[in-house]
Amino acid sequence: MKKQNWYKLLYQFAIIGILTFMGFRLLFDKAYAPDFEAYCPFGGLQALGSYLSLGSLSCSMTSTQIMMGVVLFIGIVLFSRLFCGYICPLGTVGEWIGKLGDRLKVRITPKGFIDCALRLLKYVLLFITFYFTLKSSELFCKKFDPYYAVTSGFDTDVVLLWALMAIVALVVGSLFVRLFWCRYLCPLGALSVIFRFSWWFLGVMALYVILILAGLEISYVYPLLVITAGGYILEVTRMKRVRPYPIHITRNTETCIDCGLCSETCPQGIDVARMEKVTHTDCTLCGDCLHACPEKDTLQINKKSMKWLPAAVLGVLIILGIVAGTLFELPTIDQKWGTPEQIESAGIFEMEGLKNIKCFGSSTAFANQMRRHEGVYGVATYVASHKVRVLYDTSLYDDEKLQQLIFVPVKRVIRAVTKDVDSVIYYTLTIDKFFDPLDATYMQHLLNQKTEACGFQTEFACPVIVRIYFPAGTEPGREALTEVIESKNLTFTSNDNEFNVKLPYRVITFDDEPAEMSKGEYASAMFVPTTSRFNSYSNYSDDVVSQYLLRMGANSSLKARYSHLVSHLSNDKGIIAFETVLDSAGAEVGVIHYVDTITLPDNIYSAVNADTLVFHYSDGRTGKLANPFSFPDPGSVEKTER
Numbered sequence: 001m002k003k004q005n006w007y008k009l010l011y012q013f014a015i016i017g018i019l020t021f022m023g024f025r026l027l028f029d030k031a032y033a034p035d036f037e038a039y040c041p042f043g044g045l046q047a048l049g050s051y052l053s054l055g056s057l058s059c060s061m062t063s064t065q066i067m068m069g070v071v072l073f074i075g076i077v078l079f080s081r082l083f084c085g086y087i088c089p090l091g092t093v094g095e096w097i098g099k100l101g102d103r104l105k106v107r108i109t110p111k112g113f114i115d116c117a118l119r120l121l122k123y124v125l126l127f128i129t130f131y132f133t134l135k136s137s138e139l140f141c142k143k144f145d146p147y148y149a150v151t152s153g154f155d156t157d158v159v160l161l162w163a164l165m166a167i168v169a170l171v172v173g174s175l176f177v178r179l180f181w182c183r184y185l186c187p188l189g190a191l192s193v194i195f196r197f198s199w200w201f202l203g204v205m206a207l208y209v210i211l212i213l214a215g216l217e218i219s220y221v222y223p224l225l226v227i228t229a230g231g232y233i234l235e236v237t238r239m240k241r242v243r244p245y246p247i248h249i250t251r252n253t254e255t256c257i258d259c260g261l262c263s264e265t266c267p268q269g270i271d272v273a274r275m276e277k278v279t280h281t282d283c284t285l286c287g288d289c290l291h292a293c294p295e296k297d298t299l300q301i302n303k304k305s306m307k308w309l310p311a312a313v314l315g316v317l318i319i320l321g322i323v324a325g326t327l328f329e330l331p332t333i334d335q336k337w338g339t340p341e342q343i344e345s346a347g348i349f350e351m352e353g354l355k356n357i358k359c360f361g362s363s364t365a366f367a368n369q370m371r372r373h374e375g376v377y378g379v380a381t382y383v384a385s386h387k388v389r390v391l392y393d394t395s396l397y398d399d400e401k402l403q404q405l406i407f408v409p410v411k412r413v414i415r416a417v418t419k420d421v422d423s424v425i426y427y428t429l430t431i432d433k434f435f436d437p438l439d440a441t442y443m444q445h446l447l448n449q450k451t452e453a454c455g456f457q458t459e460f461a462c463p464v465i466v467r468i469y470f471p472a473g474t475e476p477g478r479e480a481l482t483e484v485i486e487s488k489n490l491t492f493t494s495n496d497n498e499f500n501v502k503l504p505y506r507v508i509t510f511d512d513e514p515a516e517m518s519k520g521e522y523a524s525a526m527f528v529p530t531t532s533r534f535n536s537y538s539n540y541s542d543d544v545v546s547q548y549l550l551r552m553g554a555n556s557s558l559k560a561r562y563s564h565l566v567s568h569l570s571n572d573k574g575i576i577a578f579e580t581v582l583d584s585a586g587a588e589v590g591v592i593h594y595v596d597t598i599t600l601p602d603n604i605y606s607a608v609n610a611d612t613l614v615f616h617y618s619d620g621r622t623g624k625l626a627n628p629f630s631f632p633d634p635g636s637v638e639k640t641e642r
Contacts, residue, residue: 005291007311011086019089019151036151037065039322041083042188043139044069049130050137053220056333056360058139062384064325071321075314076195080245082314084182084192085267085284090147094174094181095267101175108176109269116236118184123232126187127224134220137360141187146170156623178269183282193281194231197238201227239281247301247309249278249289255298262289262299272299285310331380333363336391338377346377346391349402354386355438366406373405403435404460410440411457411526413557414448417519421471424454424522427481428511432463433504442501443485445492450484451476455526463508469522475514482507523586528559530580532566537576537593542639545576546596548604550635552580552588564625567615569607574599592635605634 022034037043047061048069075082084091101107110118132140142148142157149155149163166185173180182189194201208223251262253276262272268282272289290307293299301309336343356362363381366388370376375393382388390402397405417424434443440458443466447453452474459465468481476484490501517525562580569575569592577593592604613625 003291005286005288007308008086008286008288011311011314012092015087015089016092023151037148038062039068039318040065041068041072041321042141042191045072045191046130046133046139046141049134051330053134054137055335056137056363057330057383058133058137058360061139062325063327063329064322066330067325068318068321071317071324072192073195075317076192077198078245079247079313080283080285080310081189081192081196082285082310082317084189085286086311086314088182088188090170090186091179091182094170094179097171097174098178098267104175106176107178110177119236120232121184122186122190123228125185126190127228129187130224131221134224146181156621179267183268190228190231193235194227196281197231197234200230200234204230235281240279244277244279245285247285247313249283249285250300250303251276251278252298252300252303255295257295257298259294261292261294265289265292287311329382329384331389332357332360332383333367334378334380335367336378337371338391342377342393343391345394347394347397349390349392349397349399350387351390351403351406352385352387353433354388354406354436356436357381357386357388358383358438369408370405376405400462403462407435407460407464408437409458409460410437411455411528412440412444413455413526413559414444414453415455415557416554417454417471417522421473421519423472423516423518424469425472425475425514425516426467426469426522427475427478427514429466429468429485429507430461430463430509431466431485432506432508434458434464434466439505442490442503443505446484446487446490446503449490449492450487451481455522457526469526472516478510482510520586523582523588527580527582527588530559530562530566530578532563532579533577534566534570535573535576540576540595544595544597545593545639547638548592548594548601548635549638550590550592550608550631551633552590553631555590555629555631556588558628561625561628564613564615565608565629568610568613569604570616571614572599572603572607575604575607590635601635601637605631 019036022036026034043058043061044065044067047058048066050056050058051066072083098107129141132138139157142152142155143159144162144166146163146166149158149167152158154160154163169185170181173184177183204223204227208218211218249272251272256273258273260273263270263274265288266272267286267288268280268284270278270280270282272278278289287307287310290299290301297305301307338346357366360383363383366381367379370379370390375396376390377393378391380389388406390406392402433439443456447456447468452470454469454471456466456468459467470476485505485507487503487505490499490503492499492501562578566578569578572594574595574597575592576595577591579591579593581589581591583589594601594604608629608631610627613627615623615625617623
């Protein structure tokens with residue numbers, strides 16, 4: 001009876017168990033936001049590459065993921081491909097499916113030219129993955145990675161066809177061929193082999209750095225191509241005679257009974273029974289052969305009975321990676337656009353607690369916002385701590401002025417004011433720990449759930465000024481409103497996802513008495529016009545353009561979705577613009593400009609009431625959204641006067 005390798009099984013069951021728990025918890029706890037990539041070494045290495053080449057981290061990668069990648073490199077150089085052998089979820093799934101293939105007796109073993117040709121595929125995928133990641137600072141592997149596709153529920157980053165092909169290759173390939181994905185398709189597998197030949201990887205990188213320092217402009221494409229091509233050549237030419245690791249498996253030929261169980265048990269299909277030292281590039285030091293051997297002291301670690309050593313080393317490396325990741329934080333982006341002289345003399349302003357700094361996209365948006373201001377020379381963002389660092393001209397700005405540059409005032413309509421209401425009551429407060437647009441989103445949900453507020457707006461000050469509006473007769477007392485704002489927790493649903501947020505807000509000042517204004521004055525104060533032109537707007541003369549007017553009504557509270565509606569309308573080539581205005585009564589009206597020889601008002605009315613909004617991202621992708629807008633009454637038509 002074969003002995004089980006409990007050291008490896010413990011790791012495998014632990015990883016699969018944790019992932020399963022996270023997945024099931026997500027089903028029952030919508031407020032839970034699992035990070036299935038929190039300790040991904042491959043993502044960390046890609047992020048480190050994009051940081052070194054572009055000065056920005058891929059997606060929301062953190063220092064922990066980067067350190068796990070560094071630890072992976074160190075572990076491979078000094079010990080073996082322990083990650084692949086013990087804890088990679090795809091490797092585990094592939095291995096377990098392979099055992100089913102053994103029982104069904106459908107196994108085949110590619111050899112010779114076919115084996116070498118198939119091994120090229122993972123190097124091609126490695127090159128493509130790193131090429132596009134370093135080019136865009138976005139993890140390209142997310143588009144096809146079967147692990148990410150499944151754990152993310154086929155997120156929008158996933159290319160469905162590619163992911164499905166990868167999943168089929170993993171499942172079907174592993175059924176017929178030992179660890180098919182790991183041996184032939186896994187880019188991390190290819191990278192692990194390259195790290196196995198560390199002298200090659202480090203030599204090419206050192207030469208590249210020297211040439212760059214010498215003043216040569218060389219694209220990262222060339223060292224990437226040389227490293228991947230060289231890694232493939234080294235793998236297929238030195239597959240069985242690579243230098244042994246400092247810790248490696250040895251076979252005592254004198255006590256060996258040639259039962260062949262070691263070779264039969266090896267997940268990688270290595271013929272261990274014919275080696276005195278296991279020096280095959282596929283060896284991950286998983287230890288299955290050690291536990292399968294029936295003869296004492298025949299298969300050992302460095303000729304010693306230390307079956308536990310690889311698992312223990314892996315545990316130490318994981319702990320070191322996690323601990324090291326807590327000691328520093330790399331900026332998600334670190335951009336400087338000032339001259340060297342300006343940057344050298346610049347002041348440094350840091351601000352923490354900006355909840356909207358949460359990924360590469362929001363970091364880039366922040367950088368673009370700050371670029372527009374004269375005297376700002378650069379920014380760095382830190383996603384994990386929601387912190388920004390700004391380089392600025394000290395003669396133009398101080399801390400308060402810089403906070404004002406960062407601050408984005410908002411106007412949020414929570415609900416429409418009904419026709420029977422004549423006036424609006426508002427309170428003016430200052431609120432601490434309330435600064436960025438995400439705070440405004442939380443406040444909107446808070447006021448919507450616990451009050452009858454119809455809207456609020458913010459104004460910069462230290463702390464921020466907030467005016468909260470109520471239909472006359474619905475306003476709460478000061479104490480009641482203060483209690484609402486200082487709520488410790490908020491639970492809300494957005495896009496079918498439930499969120500549970502801890503709130504830090506504290507009311508600093510509060511007007512003694514509320515103020516009053518007419519409904520029209522309120523409408524004017526809260527109105528934020530929307531104007532968007534598309535489909536060659538300027539090419540059409542007024543005589544062929546008409547206006548379709550829609551009363552926005554309750555839809556006015558959905559301003560965050562106006563961009564989706566506009567993009568959806570642009571699918572009709574006859575619609576060329578969308579804007580919002582206030583009528584004489586202070587009600588918001590949507591004005592849709594259309595070419596009356598191309599489309600009809602009925603088409604527009606059908607479009608705005610469609611079940612699904614079909615919109616377009618800036619990169620050309622198409623998205624879909626259940627239509628949140630409702631226009632029960634058809635609009636009216638007027639001729640355009642521009």
